Structures are given as structure tokens and as C-alpha cells.
Amino acid sequence: xxxxxxxxxxxxxxxxxxxxxxxxxxxxxxxxxxxxxxxxxxxxxxxxxxxxxxxxxxxxxxxxxxxxxxxxxxxxxxxxxxxxxxxxxxxxxxxxxxxxxxxxxxxxxxxxxxxxxxxxxxxxxxxxxxxxxxxxxxxxxxxxxxxxxxxxxxxxxxxxxxxxxxxxxxxxxxxxxxxxxxxxxxxxxxxxxxxxxxxxxxxxxxxxxxxxxxxxxxxxxxxxxxxxxxxxxxxxxxxxxxxxxxxxxxxxxxxxxxxxxxxxxxxxxxxxxx
Amino acid sequence: xxxxxxxxxxxxxxxxxxxxxxxxxxxxxxxxxxxxxxxxxxxxxxxxxxxxxxxxxxxxxxxxxxxxxxxxxxxxxxxxxxxxxxxxxxxxxxxxxxxxxxxxxxxxxxxxxxxxxxxxxxxxxxxxxxxxxxxxxxxxxxxxxxxxxxxxxxxxxxxxxxxxxxxxxxxxxxxxxxxxxxxxxxxxxxxxxxxxxxxxxxxxxxxxxxxxxxxxxxxxxxxxxxxxxxxxxxxxxxxxxxxxxxxxxxxxxxxxxxxxxxxxxxxxxxxxxxxxxxxxxxxxxxxxxxxxxxxxxxxxxxxxxxxxxxxxxxxxxxxxxxxxxxxxxxxxxxxxxxxxxxxxxxxxxx
Numbered sequence: 001x002x003x004x005x006x007x008x009x010x011x012x013x014x015x016x017x018x019x020x021x022x023x024x025x026x027x028x029x030x031x032x033x034x035x036x037x038x039x040x041x042x043x044x045x046x047x048x049x050x051x052x053x054x055x056x057x058x059x060x061x062x063x064x065x066x067x068x069x070x071x072x073x074x075x076x077x078x079x080x081x082x083x084x085x086x087x088x089x090x091x092x093x094x095x096x097x098x099x100x101x102x103x104x105x106x107x108x109x110x111x112x113x114x115x116x117x118x119x120x121x122x123x124x125x126x127x128x129x130x131x132x133x134x135x136x137x138x139x140x141x142x143x144x145x146x147x148x149x150x151x152x153x154x155x156x157x158x159x160x161x162x163x164x165x166x167x168x169x170x171x172x173x174x175x176x177x178x179x180x181x182x183x184x185x186x187x188x189x190x191x192x193x194x195x196x197x198x199x200x201x202x203x204x205x206x207x208x209x210x211x212x213x214x215x216x217x218x219x220x221x222x223x224x225x226x227x228x229x230x231x232x233x234x235x236x237x238x239x240x241x242x243x244x245x246x247x248x249x250x251x252x253x254x255x256x257x258x259x260x261x262x263x264x265x266x267x268x269x270x271x272x273x274x
Numbered sequence: 275x276x277x278x279x280x281x282x283x284x285x286x287x288x289x290x291x292x293x294x295x296x297x298x299x300x301x302x303x304x305x306x307x308x309x310x311x312x313x314x315x316x317x318x319x320x321x322x323x324x325x326x327x328x329x330x331x332x333x334x335x336x337x338x339x340x341x342x343x344x345x346x347x348x349x350x351x352x353x354x355x356x357x358x359x360x361x362x363x364x365x366x367x368x369x370x371x372x373x374x375x376x377x378x379x380x381x382x383x384x385x386x387x388x389x390x391x392x393x394x395x396x397x398x399x400x401x402x403x404x405x406x407x408x409x410x411x412x413x414x415x416x417x418x419x420x421x422x423x424x425x426x427x428x429x430x431x432x433x434x435x436x437x438x439x440x441x442x443x444x445x446x447x448x449x450x451x452x453x454x455x456x457x458x459x460x461x462x463x464x465x466x467x468x469x470x471x472x473x474x475x476x477x478x479x480x481x482x483x484x485x486x487x488x489x490x491x492x493x494x495x496x497x498x499x500x501x502x503x504x505x506x507x508x509x510x511x512x513x514x515x516x517x518x519x520x521x522x523x524x525x526x527x528x529x530x531x532x533x534x535x536x537x538x539x540x541x542x543x544x545x546x547x548x549x550x551x552x553x554x555x556x557x558x559x560x561x562x563x564x565x566x567x568x569x570x571x572x573x574x575x576x577x578x579x580x581x582x583x584x585x586x587x588x589x590x591x592x593x594x595x596x597x598x599x600x601x602x603x604x605x606x607x608x609x610x611x612x613x614x615x616x617x618x619x620x621x622x623x624x
Contacts, residue, residue, distance in 0.1 A: 057359065077347045077587050078296075078375070096585035106515040254598030255299050258605050259306060266310040269611055273317060 035136035038159035039069050042143040042151040044091045044110075052160035058136075062114065062129035065140050076100040083130035085112040091144045108146075115141035115150045122150030275318070275614055278402040280557040280564070285393045287564035288607050291571045292385050297584040298378035299596045300604055305385040307607035312392045314611040319395035332387040336380040343376025344368050349587045371586040378584065378594075396610070401551060408540035419469070430461050496535050503528030556613045563609050570603050 035058070039051040051069040063083050066073045074087040076095050086093045086100040092112060093102035103110040114125040116132070117139040124147060125132055134140060139159070141151040276284075291304055316322035345364040350371030359365045399421050406414030434457045435445070443453055503524055511521025574581050581600065586592035 072589075074589070075349060075587065077349050077372070078585070080343045080346055080376070080379070083349070096583040096590065097580045106513045108515060248593055248595065251596035251598060255303075255596050255601055258303060258598070258601050262303070262306045262310065262605055262608060265608060265612070266306075266313065269310065269314055272616060273314065 036156065036160050037065050037134045037137070038139035038154065038156045039065055040139065040141045040151045040154055040159070041071065041088055042141070042145075043089065044144045048152060050154060050159045059133040062116075062125070062132040062134055062140055065134055065138075066129065066142070082128045085114070085129060085142065088112060088142060088144075110144060110146060113143045113145055113147045113150075115143065117141070117153075120153075122153065124150070275315070275396060276560055276610060277551055277553050277557040278397050278405060279553075280560045281393060281397045281610075282402075283561045283564040283568075284607070284610060285389060287568040287571075288389050289386065290568050291582070291604060292382050292389070294571065294575050295582040295584070296375075296378055296382065297582060297594045297596075298374070298381055299594050300582070300601065301378060301381045301385055303601055303604045304607055305381060305388060307605055308385060308388045308392055310608045311611045312388060312395070314614050315392055315396045321395050325391040325395055329384075329387060329391055332384050335383055335387075336377070339380035339383070340373060340376040343379065344372045347372040347375070347587075350592070351588055352592065371588075371592045374592055375586050404547075404551070407536065408543045408545065409536045411543055411545075426465065427458070427462060431458055434458055434461075493535060493539065496531065500528045500531040500535060504532065559613060560609055563606055567603055567606055570600075574600060 034054040034056060037053045037055065037060070039053055041049045041051070043049070049071070051071065053065050053068045055064070055068070060068075063075065066085065066088075072087075072089055073085060074092065074095050076084040076086050084100045086095045093100055099105070101109075101111050114129055114132075115122045116125050116134075117123070122141055129140075137156055139154070139156055143149060143151050288304060288308060291300060295301065316326070319325075345368065348366030348369065350367075350369030352370035353367040354370060354373070356367045357365050400418060403414050403418045403421075406417075431454065434454055438445075438453050443450070445451065445454070507521050507524030507526075507528055509521070511518050511525060514521070571582075581595070581597055584594050586594075
């Protein structure tokens with residue numbers, strides 16, 4: 001009997017130890033300095049834009065990489081089961097007005113394809129950007145296309161570079177043959193106060209206008225890692241939203257009136273019925 | 275109260291904004307209007323008891339939908355609190371936007387339930403089934419038999435149970451149910467045979483005009499071809515974007531063919547009516563308002579789609595937009611409650 005109790009205590013001890021190890025490994029360790037992740041975005045006109053995203057956490061989601069990149073991205077969360085990327089800068093679908101896959105409702109199917117680099121090659125991600133985790137050194141790719149062509153292969157050093165290596169063209173991308181290559185604007189490291197995505201210096205409009213004069217691929221690099229905090233922590237800003245609050249106030253008053261009238265009608269009918 | 279067709283039009287007009295819009299303010303107006311109609315309709319309906327409990331079940335839907343959306347979507351600027359990121363799926367910021375969107379989804383589901391509760395309480399199924407088109411009369415007949423079969427079976431189960439209880443039988447386990455099932459089965463079979471005999475006595479099946487077998491085969495082939503054309507036309511129009519015209523043409527062609535075939539088939543059935551449904555002036559009013567409302571919502575959807583949509587996540591505002599004109603039009607869904615006769619009127623009319 002005593003022996004049995006001994007075994008039980010030993011087994012419990014082991015189970016506790018394993019559980020403790022699991023918990024220990026699940027909780028993030030110290031954030032060892034800023035981590036870096038690369039972002040490569042290829043637009044419909046062939047323009048390639050790269051961004052270097054730094055983060056203090058051990059791992060972030062692919063969605064966070066896009067959010068912190070400073071690019072204007074429209075996500076769709078309406079399904080409640082995951083995140084869809086509908087629009088990056090000018091390419092894609094305006095979500096509330098049209099469907100998130102407005103260009104993918106038939107045989108020519110165009111949408112934002114999600115890739116990542118593993119073992120030195122681009123792979124099409126089987127997970128959505130909200131579920132995929134990105135660690136230090138990860139490179140994420142987004143291509144407006146049919147899912148068959150990955151973006152050009154770029155190394156993390158080319159994207160993030162050293163602090164002095166800003167503005168250098170990337171060797172893996174074919175160099176523009178025209179004598180005056182249009183460089184997309186390079187982002188200066190935004191100040192930590194300018195946390196709104198629209199406030200950080202984004203791409204110059206000429207670089208993104210479809211059908212603009214340039215045809216060769218232009219590459220923009222943000223040389224220095226930008227310490228952009230996630231926009232979820234930024235304070236709510238009414239100016240940035242599409243509907244002005246003052247214009248809505250009259251509408252809400254009308255809504256209250258309609259609800260009051262309907263409620264009064266309901267009460268009256270109830271009296272009449274009884 | 276109203277003609278079944280008028281109720282059908284009202285249901286269509288009410289379901290349309292719920293399906294097209296995610297805006298919680300419009301949904302709230304539709305829900306409120308439907309609630310008023312339900313309060314009036316349930317007083318005269320035998321089904322009100324069961325639908326009320328069903329609606330209570332629908333309320334628990336909200337208790338699931340709102341937390342689910344709030345825990346799974348971590349987007350938005352108005353952060354309530356943050357769960358540790360290491361927690362799978364639910365880890366991350368919990369935002370007001372996600373709660374609001376979950377609530378608006380739950381509201382739309384509940385409104386749909388409420389609308390169908392109103393329709394089922396208000397419309398007598400038998401009266402509605404009389405409006406099945408002539409070529410489908412067999413399906414209508416089967417449906418009406420099935421609809422009467424379930425309450426009849428429940429009633430006879432209750433009767434057998436009581437009869438067995440009087441004899442001292444107690445229902446405890448599964449094995450005790452045998453004395454309930456055997457009489458239930460035999461009584462059900464008896465009823466079916468009785469129904470068949472009475473249908474034959476009334477000349478069921480004799481009203482069909484005889485048709486030579488060759489034409490019958492032709493009609494069957496034509497129906498199959500038209501249905502096939504319908505499916506392939508629809509597929510072509512929606513899938514191949516560069517050949518939409520071909521798809522729509524195929525669709526229109528097969529729809530015409532189908533209508534023609536159904537017309538030929540319907541002509542074979544001669545119908546006699548024992549009771550004629552009365553179409554009163556208030557039915558006309560309800561039908562007109564419903565059609566007008568549906569057309570308005572449809573036009574708004576086509577011309578200004580963003581007026582109906584609601585997307586709280588950034589870069590958009592979590593405050594829903596509201597157009598007073600559209601809101602007042604939607605409030606017209608309470609019309610059946612206003613036009614419905616009072617009890618005194620109903621008593622004098624019947």
C-alpha cells in the first residue's frame with residue numbers, strides 16, 4: 001500500500017514537471033532586443049515595395065507585420081473566423097462597398113497571395129495571415145495575382161540592411177533599363193508619436209498610380225528599422241475615420257425618434273388589443 | 275387576418291434588408307417592427323406558444339455570437355482589455371469593434387427568426403398550400419398531408435399514453451415504450467389507408483387529362499434539358515466573367531422553356547375550389563407597401579451600396595451610418611400590426 005502511494009506521488013511529480021516545462025516553454029522568454037521581419041509587396045503593375053518591420057515580441061502574426069509596415073491595408077474580419085487581406089495601398093477591393101474577393105469571382109481570379117520564405121525559397125502560405133506566426137528573420141510576401149507567381153527573392157539584409165545601407169537598389173531585382181529610374185520613396189524612420197498608419201510617410205503616389213509612366217520594377221527600401229508600435233494601441237482618432245461624427249448626430253436623433261414612434265405604436269396596439 | 279400572398283410579400287420585403295444590410299440601426303428598426311407585428315399576431319395563433327419558446331432559444335444565440343466574435347477577432351482601435359498573446363486563438367486585444375460587430379450579426383440572426391415566427395403564426399399553412407402552382411399540385415398535396423400528419427401523430431401518442439396509464443402502465447425505460455409504439459404504428463397505418471380510400475372516393479388522380487406516352491416522354495426530356503440549361507447558364511454567367519452575355523442568354527432561354535413546360539403540364543390539371551380566399555382592401559394596402567419597400571431597398575443596394583453596409587473595423591468608424599429616410603421606410607414593416615382588425619372587428623366579420 002505504501003509502495004503504491006509512492007508510485008502515485010512519483011507519477012504526479014513527473015506530470016507536474018512536464019506541465020511546468022510546457023508552461024515554461026509557452027510563456028515568452030525575455031524579448032532579446034528588437035527582432036526584424038521583412039515584408040515584400042508586389043503590386044499589380046509589377047512594382048515591388050519592401051518594408052522592414054521590427055518588433056519586441058518573440059513572435060507576431062503575419063497580420064501584425066502588415067499592420068506595422070506603414071502601408072495602407074484593408075482587412076476583412078467579418079467572417080469572425082480569420083483575417084482576409086482585401087486591399088494594400090491602391091490594389092484590391094474596398095471592403096464594405098464590395099466583396100473582399102471582388103476580382104476572384106470567376107476564372108480570372110486575382111487576390112492578395114500570401115507567401116513566406118522557407119529554406120531560401122518562396123512558399124505559398126497554407127495559413128491565413130492572422131494565424132501564421134513570424135519570428136525574427138522571417139520574410140513575408142504579398143502578391144496581387146492568381147497565386148502562381150511569388151515575389152522576387154530578396155534577403156533580409158537587402159530589406160532591412162544596416163543602418164547606412166538605405167536607398168541601395170536590390171541586386172536580385174532586375175535593374176530598370178530606363179535612364180531615369182523612378183525610385184519609390186524611401187521611408188524615414190517615423191517618430192514614435194506618429195503612430196497612425198496614415199501619418200507615417202507612405203509611398204509616393206506616383207510610384208503606385210496604375211498606368212503611370214514607369215514600367216520597370218522599382219524598389220523602395222526602408223533602410224532603418226522603424227519602431228512603429230502596433231496600431232491597436234493607438235488612441236481612437238475621429239478625424240481618420242470616414243464618417244464625420246457631427247453629420248451622424250442628426251441621423252442618430254432621427255433613429256431615436258423612429259424607435260420612439262414604433263415603441264409608442266406597440267404600446268397603443270397592446271392597449272387596443274386587450 | 276391577411277391574405278397569404280400579402281403575408282408572403284411582407285415577408286420578402288422584411289427579409290431583404292436583413293439579408294443585405296449589416297447596419298445594426300436598420301436591423302434594430304426591422305426587429306422592432308417585426309416584434310410589434312408578432313405581439314399582435316400571436317394573440318390569435320395556435321402556434322404562438324411553441325414559437326415563443328423558439329424565440330427564447332434564439333436569444334441565447336446572442337450569448338454565443340457576441341463573445342465568439344469578440345474573442346476571435348482582434349482588430350480595432352477601441353481596446354477593452356488584452357488577453358495574453360500566448361493563448362491560442364483568443365490571445366490578443368479584445369475590442370469594442372468586435373463586440374459591436376458580433377452584436378449586429380446576432381441581431382440579424384434573431385430578426386430573421388422573429389420574421390419567420392411572425393409568418394408562421396400569421397399564415398394558415400393549408401391556405402398557403404392552396405397557392406401551389408398547378409404543375410406542382412402533387413408536391414403540394416404531399417406537403418399538406420405531411421403537415422397534418424405530425425400534429426395528428428403527436429395527439430394520438432398522447433391519447434395512447436393516457437390510455438395505457440389508466441391501465442396501470444408506467445413509462446420508465448426504453449423497454450416500457452413498446453406498448454406506446456405498437457399502437458402508434460398501427461393507428462398511423464390505419465389513418466394512411468383511410469386517407470387513401472377517401473382520396474380515391476373523391477376522385478383523386480382522375481382529374482388529369484390523359485396524355486399519350488410519347489408526349490409525356492417529350493415533356494420529361496424538355497424539363498430535364500431546361501433545368502440543365504438553367505444550371506449551365508447560371509454557371510457561365512457567374513464563373514466566366516468574359517462570357518457573361520452568353521450565360522444570361524442561356525439562362526433566359528431555359529427559363530422561358532421551363533415556364534412553357536410547366537404551363538403545358540399545369541393545363542392538364544383541372545382545379546375546383548371549395549373555399550375561396552378573400553382579398554380585402556387591407557391586403558392590397560399591405561402588398562403595395564411591401565412591394566414598394568422591397569423596391570426601395572433593392573434600389574438603394576444597387577445605386578448606393580455603402581448606405582446599407584456596415585464595417586466597424588479600421589480604417590472605418592465603429593459608429594454606424596444612418597439615413598433617416600431609409601429608416602422611416604423600414605419602419606413601415608409594422609404595417610400589418612396597424613391594419614390588422616381588432617378583436618371586435620374579427621368577431622363581427624366571422
